[in-house]
Amino acid sequence: MPRRLKLSPMQRDIMVSLREAGGEAVENVVATVKPSDRAEFDREVDGLIKLGLIRKERSTIWEGSWELVLTAAGTEALRK
Numbered sequence: 001m002p003r004r005l006k007l008s009p010m011q012r013d014i015m016v017s018l019r020e021a022g023g024e025a026v027e028n029v030v031a032t033v034k035p036s037d038r039a040e041f042d043r044e045v046d047g048l049i050k051l052g053l054i055r056k057e058r059s060t061i062w063e064g065s066w067e068l069v070l071t072a073a074g075t076e077a078l079r080k
Contacts, residue, residue, distance in 0.1 A: 018068055026067065
């Protein structure tokens with residue numbers, strides 16, 4: 001039986017916002033999640049990346065911008 005991940009409330013919000021879009025510009029995710037502290041948001045994103053649930057990619061639409069993309073493992077984790 002797979003173990004359930006223990007995500008913070010902000011990490012869950014990030015994952016849910018990405019589930020709806022598949023991938024989203026970092027600034028759009030920040031606007032959706034509305035963190036009180038951007039540094040905390042960045043730490044939460046780094047944690048999700050280390051878990052392999054999301055990845056960060058250069059935006060193909062906005063030069064110099066980054067997108068957060070839900071991985072296959074992230075999609076699977078949301079189903080549990």
